[in-house]
Amino acid sequence: MTAINQLYPQPLWQWFEQICAIPHPSKFEQALSQHIQDWANAQGLNVVEDKVGNLIIKKPATPGMEDRKVVALQAHIDMVPQKNADKEHDFEKDPIEAYVDGEWVKANGTTLGADNGIGMASALAILGSSDIKHGPLEVLLTIDEEAGMTGAFGLEAGMLDAEILINTDSEQEGEIYMGCAGGVDGQISVPMTWQAPEQDNASYRLTLSGLKGGHSGVNIHLGRGNANKQLARFLFEYADNLALELVDFTGGSLRNAIPREANISFMLPADNVELLEQNIAQFQATIRAELAIADPDMTLTLEAIDSPTKVMSETAQNSLIDLLNACPNGVMRMSDEVEGVTETSLNVGVISTEEEQVQILCLIRSLINSGRDEIEGMLTSLAHLSGAGIEFSGAYPGWKPDNSSPVMEIVRATYNGIYKKDPTIMVIHAGLECGLFKEPYPNMDMVSIGPTIRFPHSPDEMVNITTVGQYWELLLAVLENIPAKS
Template sequence: MYNSVEDLIQHPVFYFFSEISKIPRGSGNEKAISDYLVQFAKERHLEVIQDAALNVIIKKPASPGYEHVPTLVIQGHMDMVCEKNQGTVHDFEKDPIQLRIVEDMLYATDTTLGADNGVAVAYALALLDAEDIPHPALEVVITTEEETTMGGALAVDPANFEGKILINIDSEEDHKLLVSSAGGIKTTQILPIVWEEAPKNTMAYSLSVKGLKGGHSGMSIHKGRGNSNKIMGRILAGLADDVPYFLQQINGGAATNAIPRETDAVILAAENSIEKLEAKIQEWNTILQNELKTSDPGVHISLHKVEPEVTNVFSEQTKQKAITSLLLIPNGIQTMSMDIEGLVESSTNLGVVTTTDTELLLESDARSAVKSLKEDIVRRASLVAETLGCSFKTENDYPEWPYNPDSKIRKVFEKVHREKYNKDAEIIAVHAGIECGIFIDKIPGLDAISIGPDMYNVHTPNEHLSIPSTINNWEYFLSVLMEMKSFDWKE
């Protein structure tokens, strides 16, 4: 067991993980980390390409004796989801991630860790840096904006690659081989706000939904965790039945691919209705703590007076449209796979709600392993917008990754796992967006697989990475590289 981060970074993988953790790399803020990767390659006299999307491709020739082995593409993404606990002082634009060890797990300090997908970057750099690890010719590609738009992978020029075998290192479960994933698309409903002057003799209150666990909107959608944006819609609708109020803003969630943990609204109510309002909030606490006692026992609804004075509010029609939108926009699991027991086939997550000076934006992340089902989710979401007189847009559409029954790289991983651990690796598919689908779409005949160590609660400030699993998965990865030399690639 490692007792300190200083001890841990003696291992090459964790050394590079620590180095990149010093560099802010939230999605859309990847220039510094991209430049770091370029400089890393130049210092080692490796061929490097940095494209307009800030993707970085680093190439390294085959080790002696590996010249006949097919070129291998190793892939991950450099960006991370930036989430922090409320009250945490951390600027993701400039502050390093503060690493800490708890037992055999690596955590950040009240922020996301960035193991998703810093692990891939660390593995790649450790491999490229080493002089004593045998390997085939390597084409390492580290992409940008995977967590938001998949824009980096979508912008990759396939002409920069010779390899037809891809190992993606963006999986989150050791001893499991990921061979298929869902496609996805971002949808946004745009509700124009009609403002009115705030009525006199009212008090403004901040209404908050907090204490939810959240999680990755693909990997955790089956866990039944509460969505703070949807919960806020229920509360606002319920209050409207009993306590007259005016609505001034709603803001919740940090990313469309994260189940929102916190949502805040500002409401105005008559001064003589505060006791009734507080009683209704307590009722909602009881209701939600009962509903979510297993998935989110920490859920809590709070009400606090707002200072300074609020001067404008939504019109009654805007308020009703906002509440209706929160209630009716599709959310959660839509269909389950009939082929793989327990696998979510299609889902959608109302991840971000934002109030601007002119609009209320409601952003969702739809996923499906079946293209037609993804299109159905989008159609239903667009009908909600159309019915309410809102505009609607889609973006960041990326393809699913279909299972390849004849994958040769899967056979190599299976053989090595059987020999190394005396048991078969588990073959899995996930309900999450993996860049493999984009690369397969760009490079005809590409044979892909995804691996990774055990990590937990990604996209939340409780994200943590298993240290022994990271080391084990690294050693398994190196054993596969060695096996590639003797494998019959022509069979």
């Protein structure tokens, strides 16, 4: 089997191997950050950790390129921690088990962290090089991009000298990104009241699994199943007829990942267990038929559990089921301006049952503020009708496209010069940090590029080896083509 660190370009893959070896899920990036700082100091580079934990590393121009505009290469340090249910893995302690599978690098049962580990590795490889031509260079590595964009929110004016920023967080070779969606978190709180269960009831847990999941932005248009919504649909169709008494509803783990698994615990009359099994088989066949192309492997698993001491009251249970079943999810509108790109979407990402309430965490994305506002209004109305509470937080702006961007033209021309064809200029339905950087650096010229990454934010994540080499060659050529300061 080919070793990761022997792939082309070797300096990049050697860094990626190190990145995989050091746990760095969102909120727990410090070990990797410290490793990078220690390395940068040993290289004699100027490295600063700002007040929120971002790293800024500066490297002088190579001889003869001192007059070029200052460029910042930007990536985020953290990765999304997702694993298969049968995989034993502690993202805060265990390394990512990356391996080569044909033309792809994958991980064993977990997310790979190519999002944005490949971009970070490329920036560090350039910092460590002695033969790559570039002008004055800065590398900005932000924290917590996947869980709240804390690093991007906290970046202050004056930390960077760059006139140009190259974001490395895009996920399709041959596409150059010049804009992205903004977003906001919505948290719906459904009040819970409880009652004693029927003493002669049977107790079970029903788990819905086998869905592909994926990135709630770039994969949202693929029509994949949402485990939370599918299980809510099951309850809406069968709970009353089966006389189910809900104990809890749990699903998803991240607001920005399409939930792959969800489960409910409940009681029902023992006489209804045979009907329950029939309903499960019927529902599973229905969903598999509906998602035969997009997501064909949904599975429902029933297991007996110990009898609980309380169940949801009938009123609370009905309110929860109705709200979840009615809650919008997925693509809300496609863009009129950018063909084939989602304009506005909603992901019902995480459901958790607490003593006083059931919490439903959603992520709204939109290329336009009015689209985001519309979905906020829909969720607010739904919460009011259901007697639930709702709060919105963590709003971040989109990155408005600039058709006159000089660095965009440099990247376009450079790509054409290498590959003799024009790249596709795109806007991405995901939250790149560029929109937030525009606040402290309003005049900074920005562009985003990257290799082909499939199924980020899921254990199926993989990065195409050939496109990593193409991305690397493009990045180095762009750095060499940066113009002199005006």
